[in-house]
Amino acid sequence: MWRATLLTLFPAMFPGSLGQSLAGRALANGVWSCETLDLRDFGLGRHRQVDDTPFGGGAGMVMRPDVVDAACEAAAPGGRPLIFLTPRGKPLTQALVRDLAAGPGAVLLCGRYEGVDQRVIEAREMIEVSVGDYVLSGGEPAALVLLDACVRLLPGVMGAVESGEEESFSAGLLEYPHYTRPAEWEGRDVPPVLLSGHHAEVAAWRLEESRRATRERRPDLWNRCASHGGALAAAAG
Ligand code: ADE
Numbered sequence: 001m002w003r004a005t006l007l008t009l010f011p012a013m014f015p016g017s018l019g020q021s022l023a024g025r026a027l028a029n030g031v032w033s034c035e036t037l038d039l040r041d042f043g044l045g046r047h048r049q050v051d052d053t054p055f056g057g058g059a060g061m062v063m064r065p066d067v068v069d070a071a072c073e074a075a076a077p078g079g080r081p082l083i084f085l086t087p088r089g090k091p092l093t094q095a096l097v098r099d100l101a102a103g104p105g106a107v108l109l110c111g112r113y114e115g116v117d118q119r120v121i122e123a124r125e126m127i128e129v130s131v132g133d134y135v136l137s138g139g140e141p142a143a144l145v146l147l148d149a150c151v152r153l154l155p156g157v158m159g160a161v162e163s164g165e166e167e168s169f170s171a172g173l174l175e176y177p178h179y180t181r182p183a184e185w186e187g188r189d190v191p192p193v194l195l196s197g198h199h200a201e202v203a204a205w206r207l208e209e210s211r212r213a214t215r216e217r218r219p220d221l222w223n224r225c226a227s228h229g230g231a232l233a234a235a236a237g
Contacts, residue, residue, distance in 0.1 A: 004033065022158070086139065
């Protein structure tokens with residue numbers, strides 16, 4: 001069973017919204033497990049203090065290395081990677097998600113306040129991961145994102161149709177747009193090629209739409225994905 005352990009000051013956030021979704025059903029079916037450790041339980045003194053003021057001055061508080069380390073120890077990572085969710089981290093990509101989903105699980109440290117003492121991040125060889133170039137009030141929503149992305153790839157979670165081919169990002173392109181009935185809605189038609197029954201033309205149209213969307217919306221992906229020159233039969237389905 002793929003095993004997630006969350007180190008958080010807000011254990012009630014897990015499995016949280018995932019409980020209603022695909023990942024929630026997978027959790028009920030025993031495909032994965034989700035346990036939380038309350039960082040407060042490892043806090044120091046009468047007030048169970050988990051943070052302190054930053055050396056060098058500045059605003060906010062920093063989580064203490066001894067407190068975080070004790071929680072990491074209690075999590076018993078075994079062979080699981082220890083991931084710290086932070087806007088300072090490397091971007092969460094589908095490639096990283098695939099690697100994590102193929103492993104035994106993950107221990108996810110959700111930070112609050114201004115950060116976590118860097119020494120425990122290094123001592124525990126944590127992987128610092130960001131879910132995007134914006135700042136959340138804490139790592140918990142980022143951990144939910146990471147979990148959702150991993151769990152849907154676990155064996156038996158997704159329907160047979162989607163699981164083989166990966167949609168957006170597998171080929172380095174954004175997905176093409178989708179249409180269903182009615183064929184005409186509020187004066188808007190479905191692109192005629194999709195009603196033509198010509199599978200090769202449909203595939204060509206979808207590939208071109210994928211390429212166009214990637215070029216227009218994600219020049220960063222477009223320039224990196226070597227999709228120029230038609231190297232990507234995959235995206236054509
Ligand atoms: N914590 C706060 N912002 C974050 C982000 N963008 N990614 C991961 N963890 C975070």
